[in-house]
Amino acid sequence: MSLWLMKTVPNCLGYIDYKKCYQHTPPLWGPDGLIYNGSLVTCPRHYMQTTGNLANFFYEPGADRLIAHIILTTTYWPGWDARRYEFDAATGQWTNADQVLSRDPDTFIGIWGAAWTGGATMGSYGKIYACRRSETAIREISWKNAEPVDGGWSVDPYTWNLKSIYGYAIANRADNILAAVGSWTLDCWRNISITPERFAQLRLPNVLGYLAYESRNYCWIITKDGVILKADYQVPRWEMISRVNKPEVSSTGYAIAFDTKRKHVVVLRLRPDAADGSCQHQLEFYYPMVSPAQLTQPVPVTSLKAGKRVILAAHLIGEAGEGITPYTVNAALQEPVEGRLITPFSGTELGGRVCFQYQAPDVACEETLALETTVEETI
């Protein structure tokens, strides 16, 4: 299994337009008043904000919204801002654009919420849980301003044996399980409300980008270079590996969320600003389903002798090299044909392999085998 890209929402959010720019970087105190981070409005850039850091990205089931908490670098006082961006979970449309662009106080989440909370994701009972940057505890937080909920649930892995500090965590309160990432491993803890015990670990393929909760068994991981994995954190084991579509498109980071209503994966790809300073972040919606990216060349795997039957193997694979099933691959010999293709088509096996048989003639010859498969357009 891999991931099928359903849609991409490019430039999914925007910055406040300054509507003019300066030829030379303006000083902090200039003719137009106080301007922080003057490079933001130095031509050709003309926006008053840019992304400093993504604090949180998650699916909020109550409001049926995708939420991003972003710390911005700004030209206006005090040089930073922290805002809540809301996206329609079905379409990816930025629903609170007017409020954010007019700096509505409701969208301001404050430095305590955004800077001191990170890696928030939905967990048990449809609530949002996050690790804290100012303490070792993991707490239930408000999706609106990312601040801990009064009287909300919390655990502190630093009081456990082994003492642990985590940057990302998912809370499965129903089964008393916590799965969390500090550095290179996903640590799986059980009995977290009684005597916490780290019962297993999964080693990550690379530095974590973001961790998302799917259900009482599954979670999703995206690495900083866009490799996506699904894990069963109760066993635990890896169940799927894939990669974002078009990993070559420039990015500065990735975050992942799981939409539990529509059962799909949403990736927020943070991208560097365009030349004019406009925001290029994009939302990518993936459905966990097969998605072929390439077909490898057929390779003869048996002796090549006149009169012999030759087996050729090829693979249909996704972005991370994962095998793709079930697909049919058609094969045809290119003119001039001298032997005979015994298998004109074949189905992919696990691992994405397809095999073809070719009957060579009794004399020396050279043949070309062409393979093709039909991939339907996105859903």
Place this chain on the structure above:
Amino acid sequence: MYEKTFESTKQAVPGGAGSSNWTQMIYVTPWDAFFCACLWEWARVFRDGTKAGYATPSGGYTPLPRVGGYTSFYNGNGYVYGAYEIDQLPNPNEVLNPSWAIPYGLAPSSIVGGFIDDLNQRYVRPQNANVLGVYDLKTGALLGSITHNAGEYFKTIAWVQEGQVAGICTDSGKVKIMEYLSGLKVMESGRVEPHRVAAYDNAFDLVATIGVDNKTRIYCREAWPYALSNPVFEPAQVYGLKANTVKVRLTGQEGEPCPGWWVHWELVDMGGGVIGELDKYVSKTDKDGWAWNLYFGPDDNAVGQCRLRTWVVLN
């Protein structure tokens, strides 16, 4: 030399944060592809040279082949961890040698390979350039040795089938298929071209290599002919008025037999005309590399010299 069935045009170039060369290549049965490691990257490489990088190495893990055609990881603490089927990432929860920590001196590296069989509790690693050691995975005791005389440390010791491993030398390209459970002997000797990393593909019984040019090469385990022996009559005395059995043997570079090749036969006139006749003009080598024919001696009591010429068309 084994018969090369494929050489890629694609290059499987090691990726990651810096430049480095591949250090390990391991066939992974559920992938039907190769796990390749370098200093900066873990990747999946297909037989045609297609590469998909998916992970960054860390934590001092050294990959080594495992029974069944899987990756496992030696950690600096002496323990070997299994790997997950989906992504062949080390599984820190599964220690394959809990009762014996493999000492540093016996650890696999990017120069000297190791092989772990946790089903039969064996650890296989070169003792020197000519001898392979088989160790008990429970106690670390040396259970036996296989003298293969390759003259070079095996960089790869890969799983072939139940009870067999392939030792592959990088510089000479020598391949030794050996029994390590019972018998402790070399079953088959072969050769591939010198390369950077190699693996044994247990799905189709191939040797796969990635060269210094980062191209993949696939060799099937059939020796490419190197030498054709002189014809041998059985019995040695040739008579007229009789069918005399004659045979030639086709062998590879290591002296191994080349079965299934067509040998062409011809009687050559040495000045006194062709004497007698052959039963067949082509015959196929058997599994020991012998091609057989019958020579009918002259029925007119003719005496003289006549030459028997044989040849094989390679391509």
